[in-house]
Amino acid sequence: MAQNGNREVLQSMYDAFARGDVPFVLEGFDPKVEWIEPDGSPYRGTYRGPEEVLNGVFMRLGTEWDGFQVAPDELVGDGGSIVALGHLSGTYKATGKSFRAPFAHAWKFRDGRVVSFIEYTDTLPMQQALQ
Numbered sequence: 311m312a313q314n315g316n317r318e319v320l321q322s323m324y325d326a327f328a329r330g331d332v333p334f335v336l337e338g339f340d341p342k343v344e345w346i347e348p349d350g351s352p353y354r355g356t357y358r359g360p361e362e363v364l365n366g367v368f369m370r371l372g373t374e375w376d377g378f379q380v381a382p383d384e385l386v387g388d389g390g391s392i393v394a395l396g397h398l399s400g401t402y403k404a405t406g407k408s409f410r411a412p413f414a415h416a417w418k419f420r421d422g423r424v425v426s427f428i429e430y431t432d433t434l435p436m437q438q439a440l441q
Contacts, residue, residue: 316419317388323424324382324394332368336360340423350433352440375400380413392417398431402439409439 319338326334345357345367353370357363371378378400386393394415401408411432418426 316390316417316422317385317392319419319422320385320392320394320417321382324380327380330372332364332372335368336364338424339363340420340425343424344426346426346428348429348431348433350437351429351431352436371400374403376403377401382415390419392419398436400439405439405441407439407441409435411435 323335323338326332339360341359343358343360343363345363347353347355347357347367352374353367355366357366378398380396380398382394382396384395386395394413394417396413396415397410398413399408399410411434413429413431416426416428416430417424
């Protein structure tokens with residue numbers, strides 16, 4: 311995949327995640343991808359490799375939440391670095407409480423694959439849904 315098409319690649323990954331096609335998303339990751347969730351998130355920490363992201367983040371989101379959504383409103387940049395701006399939302403199964411919070415996702419690509427992801431978000435709304 312050409313570097314100048316990374317914006318389209320990223321949009322297709324968000325679309326795939328929205329429809330539950332996690333294997334498609336994982337195929338877009340470099341084998342050494344570094345995925346960072348913010349402090350304050352129940353999934354905080356750094357995950358290395360697609361399998362750690364799958365087990366530490368994606369599987370938990372899919373089993374602990376109803377209707378969890380990651381909705382990008384805008385993609386900024388192209389080439390090797392792209393920032394997605396949008397909202398997270400969902401209902402935590404254990405409490406029945408919902409949340410909605412803005413996010414900024416910083417993505418880095420190399421050779422058409424994701425090598426780095428950092429999420430910036432207000433984690434308080436999510437934490438409130440857990441209680």
